[in-house]
Amino acid sequence: MRRSSRTKKEKVAAKEIIVKGRVQRVGYRRYLLDIAQELGAAGFVENLRDGSVRIFCQASPETLQRFIECAKKPAPPAIIKKFEVTDVRPRPKLKHFEIRYGRVQEELQEGFGAMQAIFMNYWNEFRDFRGEFKNFRGEFRDFRREFTDFRDEFRDFRGEFGGFVEEFRDYREEFREFAKRTDENFNKIIEKYGEISEKLTVILETLIRESRETREMLNESMKLLREAVEKLSSRETKLES
Numbered sequence: 001m002r003r004s005s006r007t008k009k010e011k012v013a014a015k016e017i018i019v020k021g022r023v024q025r026v027g028y029r030r031y032l033l034d035i036a037q038e039l040g041a042a043g044f045v046e047n048l049r050d051g052s053v054r055i056f057c058q059a060s061p062e063t064l065q066r067f068i069e070c071a072k073k074p075a076p077p078a079i080i081k082k083f084e085v086t087d088v089r090p091r092p093k094l095k096h097f098e099i100r101y102g103r104v105q106e107e108l109q110e111g112f113g114a115m116q117a118i119f120m121n122y123w124n125e126f127r128d129f130r131g132e133f134k135n136f137r138g139e140f141r142d143f144r145r146e147f148t149d150f151r152d153e154f155r156d157f158r159g160e161f162g163g164f165v166e167e168f169r170d171y172r173e174e175f176r177e178f179a180k181r182t183d184e185n186f187n188k189i190i191e192k193y194g195e196i197s198e199k200l201t202v203i204l205e206t207l208i209r210e211s212r213e214t215r216e217m218l219n220e221s222m223k224l225l226r227e228a229v230e231k232l233s234s235r236e237t238k239l240e241s
Contacts, residue, residue, distance in 0.1 A: 021080045043058055
């Protein structure tokens with residue numbers, strides 16, 4: 001039994017931490033209290049007259065290390081410039097973590113200071129936002145000018161497009177007239193071609209017919225001429241004999 005109690009005591013470690021920077025009147029003590037209660041650590045935190053904060057914390061080595069890591073990363077507007085950790089002996093009588101308050105006047109200043117720090121933090125953010133808003137307003141003015149120029153250009157383009165539409169309408173009417181004239185001329189050409197084709201057919205048939213008659217007449221003439229030559233040759237032969 002004695003060995004087990006000694007083992008439990010050996011598992012408890014303690015640290016004293018001095019934190020310097022912007023750690024008073026910014027809610028840093030309340031932040032440490034919430035962390036310690038969440039982790040189950042015991043100890044206390046108090047403000048020192050030089051503006052620093054003193055922390056005493058005891059717990060298992062793992063829990064104590066987690067507490068230290070969280071204590072180094074407070075939320076704004078707290079700012080840590082120096083974090084000094086010293087090994088100390090545990091205090092068995094401390095069972096919980098608490099804030100050791102100072103005099104009433106100091107605590108009132110602490111509360112008002114924390115409110116002021118938070119307010120100034122929001123004020124700085126608001127100033128940044130106001131600066132961004134000014135830039136946005138300037139960009140909006142430039143965009144409005146560009147939009148005005150674009151609107152004027154669009155009006156000019158719309159006017160040009162209207163003129164183009166009118167020209168297109170005139171061109172469409174001219175094309176219709178041209179198509180109509182072309183169609184009429186093409187129909188006339190077809191009619192003329194039909195007449196010419198008929199006449200050419202008649203002429204061709206006539207030539208063919210006349211060519212046949214001429215060839216028959218020529219054959220008949222050659223036949224008569226051949227007979228006349230033969231008769232003349234026979235007469236000459238008789239005379240010579």
